[in-house]
Every structure is written in C-alpha cells, then in structure tokens.
Amino acid sequence: MTDRIITPFTAESTAAQVVDGIDLTGRRAIVTGGASGIGVETARALAGAGAEVTLAVRDLQAGERTAEDIIAATGNKQVLVAPLDLADQASVAAFAAAFDGPLHILVNNAGVMAAPESRTPQGWELQFATNHLGHFALTTALHPRLAAAGGARVVSVSSAAHLRSPVVFDDIHFRERAYEPWLAYGQSKTANVLFAVEATRRWADDGVTVNSLHPGGIRTRLQRHVTEEELDRLRAASGGAAPWKTTEQGAATSVLLATSPLLDGVGGRYFEDCQEAGPHQPGTRTGVAGYAVDPEAAALLWQVSLDTLAA
Template sequence: MTTRITTPFNAQSTAAEVLDGIDLTGRRAIVTGGASGIGVETARALAAAGAEVTLAVRDLGAGERTAGDIIATTGNKQILVAPLDLADQASVAAFAAAWDGPLHILVNNAGVMASPEMRTPEGWELQFATNHLGHFALATRLHPALASAGGARVVSVSSSAHLRSPVVFDDIHFKNREYEPWSAYGQSKTANVLFAVEATKRWAGDGITVNSLMPGGIRTNLQRYVSDEDLERMRTQMGATAFTWKTTEQGAATSVLVATSPLLDGIGGRYFEDCEEAELNEPGSRRGVAAYALDPEAAARLWQVTTDTLAA
C-alpha cells in the first residue's frame, strides 16, 4: 500500500509560496502554453527560483511579451521563447530537434477545452491531438534530454473534467459516435493521467518521474469556447459551495509543487489537486481521481495506441 502524499500547502497556496526556499539555479525547464493563464505563473515561479525557462508557445509575440514581463518581475534573464503547436506533429518534432542539452522540468501545461468539433490534417480529434498526442510526442522526443538531466520531472496538467470520460478506445476520435465537446475534453484529460502512470513505469530507471494534476478552477483563455452560461451550469452541478475560482497564482501552485517539491522525490504516476495527492473519486463528487485514470492496463494500452497512431 503506497502512502498518500500530503504537504503543508492547500487550495489557497500560491506558486510562489510552494517554491519558497527552493533553489532551481542551473535547472532548465520548459512550460508549454507558457504565455497565457496558469502557464505564465508557472513559468514566473520557476524563473523566480532561478531556473532557465523556455516558453513553448504558438503565438511568439505573446511569448516575447510574457518573457519580458517575467524578466522584469523576477530579474531572471534566462527566459527563452520557442514556437510550438502541439496539434502539428511537425512543429513538435522541430521543437524537440532544436533542444540541446539536459532538461530537468517539462511542464505539459498547454491545452484546448470543450472546443467545437475540429480535426487535424490526420483526422485526429483536436482536443485529444493537442492535449494528449502532442504532449506525448513532445515528452517522448525529449526523453534523452530528460534522462541526461538526472532526476528529471514531467508535469502532466490534467483536470477534474477527466471524471467525465475514460479513454474510449473503440472510438477515440469520434468517427462513429456523436461529437460532444466535454466528453472529448474529459477523455483527453484522462489520457494525461494515464500518460503519467505509464511514463513513470517506463522511465523510472532513467530517473524520470511523471505526475498529473488538477490545477483547480481558474478563469483563463483556456475557456474561450465555454460560455458564462455553461460555466454557471457547471458550477450549479458541482454545488456552488464546493466551487470557487482560484487566481492564476493559486492555479499554478500544484503544477509547481509537482515540478519541484522535495516531498515528491522519486514519486511518480500519481494525481494531485490542491497541492496534495488526490484521493479516489467518490460517485457524485467532482473531486479526486477516477480509478480508470490510474488503471495500469489502460495506461499501457494508451501508450501502445498512441505510439501506433503517431507512427502511422
């Protein structure tokens, strides 16, 4: 029986508080989606602790503006910007090929939520292609850099929306079932958790650990496809008493904890929320982690399906 990880932090803790006293000098980090939402604050906190941080972004202009802001607020000039479109496998390959030297922290933070039905040129459903396939390809391509770092960590940003759907292996890309934005999003977020389970199993021998997390409810550009009415309905479903918006600084806290905390040394394949390891989800609750998202057989199957998909 594994011991559940608890920390001195909670839902109100900020990324800066989690990193207080941690020195990341000499460490190199990548944050995907580092120019918006919690990505900015994740990158800022890592930079404030002394890390070299690369913002991997689709919009280079936004990335440059964010880098300038982080340099100004932290005094750390080692803030880099590089183009990355996770829905474009050629872009992922180019980003990874351009990376040189060790990589200590990879934060798979970027994502698309509840979008209308869209597909990549390969015919892949966009949310699954971006949130899972793109990040899987990025992490596996950067595996040599992570392995060379010694004790590297990969952060897989998931969501409580994973409770909406397991990975539907029979029809991942909605070829034969009606497209539903939240089911598609939920499936992709379950994939983020399963990735952490299998990657830790495969890569622990290289000193690489991978954990997933739910950052909390934060109003950011991630919800650009979600109306205020949708959000209010979700809030009602969850019970308004159980749901409060976090600031972006609070939303980045669990990502930063998973990326850096000494409490997680050698720990992988787990799911965190509000700065501690989550318990199993209870039916009817929107908290915790679904058993299907931690299922080692599903994790192994997803890894094989993903490998086959990317190789096709």
C-alpha cells in the same frame, strides 16, 4: 497502496509560496502554453527560483511579451521563447530537435477545452490531438534530454474533467459516436493522467518521474469556447463548486510537482489543491477516477499513441 503524499500547502497556496526557499539555479525547464493563464505563473515561479525557462508557445509575440514581463519581475534573464504547436506533429518534432542539453523540468501545461468539433489534417479529434498526442510526442522525443538531467520531472496538467470520460479506445476520435465537446475534453484529460502512470513505469529507472494534476477552477483563455451560462451550469451541477482560484493559486500544484523535495522519486500520481488526491467518490468532483490510474489502460494508451503517431 503506497503512502499518500501530504504537503503543508492548500487550495489557497500560490505558486510563489510553493517554490519559496527552493533553488533551481542550473536547472532547465520548459512550460508549454507558457504565455497565457496558469502557464505564465508557472513559468514565473520557476524563473523566480533561478531556473532557465523556455516558454513553448504558438503565439511568439505573446511569448516574447510574457518573457519580458517575467525577466523584469524576477531579474532572471534566462527566460526563452520557442515556437510549439501541439496539434502539428512537425512543429513538435522541430521543437524537440532544437532543444539541446539536459532538461530537468517539463510542464505539459498547454491545452484546449470544450472546443467545437475540429480535426487535424490526420483526422484526429483536436482536443485529444493537442492535449494528449502533442504532449506525448513532445515528451517521448525529449526523453533523452530528461534522462540526461538525472532526477527529471514531468508535470502533466489534467483536470477534474477527466471524471467525465475514460479514454474510449473503440472510438477515440469520434468517428462513430456523436461529437460532444466535454466528453472529448474529459477523455483527453484522462489520457494526461494515464500518461503519467505509464511514463513513470517506463522511465523511473532513468530517474524520470511524471505526475498529473487538476489545477482547480481558474478563469483563463482556456474557457474561450465556453459561455458564462455554461460555466455557471457546470459549476452548479458539480455540487456547489469551490471558489474560483487566481492564476497564481491555479499554478501552485504544477509548481509543487515540478519542484518540491516531497516529490523526489515519486511518480504516476494525481494531485489537486497541492495534495495527492484520493479515489473519486460518487457525487463529488474531486479525487481521481479508477480508470485514469489503471495500469492496463495506461499501457494500452501508450501503444495506441505510438501506433497513431507512426501511421
């Protein structure tokens, strides 16, 4: 086992604290879902450190409002907005084709959680299609831009919900089994961790590293499909869950992985509360599941994803 990354930050640290003293002038970043929730605070912290930041968003009006707010708060005018719908492969391809020049930081932050059963026109289950396949297609399409940057970083925003389910390769899209929103979400979040493992294996020689994370419990629009009663039940079942984080705290681990010198050359790992997580222990809601960092599952998911997108 390689040495676990230890940082001076905690669950209470904010994105601004994590990036304090880091100069991102001349660096270019993309944040998917940058107009809501922790995406806003991730983008704000990167822009505040001097990066050019593109908010990749479905709602362009919300993106423009967010960009104006970040420009006003940071004085950095290099905050851009571009359309991206991760559930639409044509939208993903168009976004990637339009992004020119090197890309230093890609934060795959957007997602849907515990959505009612829904499918893309291809018949893919929506959460897997958005949270994994959309980001997989985006990142692989942007790989030449990342490789051109030298030392680029990709941040894959996962969740402790990955502990709910491995990727069920026999029935990823719930064609045979009954649809269950949390299992579908958990599977997609496991895919986010596995992606970091295999992408790092494939791309480390290009100077591209990918890490994944659990941001913590934050009240955002991500939970729009979940009732208060359901959230309370889930938190009670998880053994007296940690307190809710602010969005500024929720973005901290993403920003750490995107910027910290402690992560230079480090990839394929899973973080929570600004620290590299250890193996999951039964009875807890922390740590990383063995199936989520299994290199064979990661390689299989990569091939399945390629085959799915090519079909």
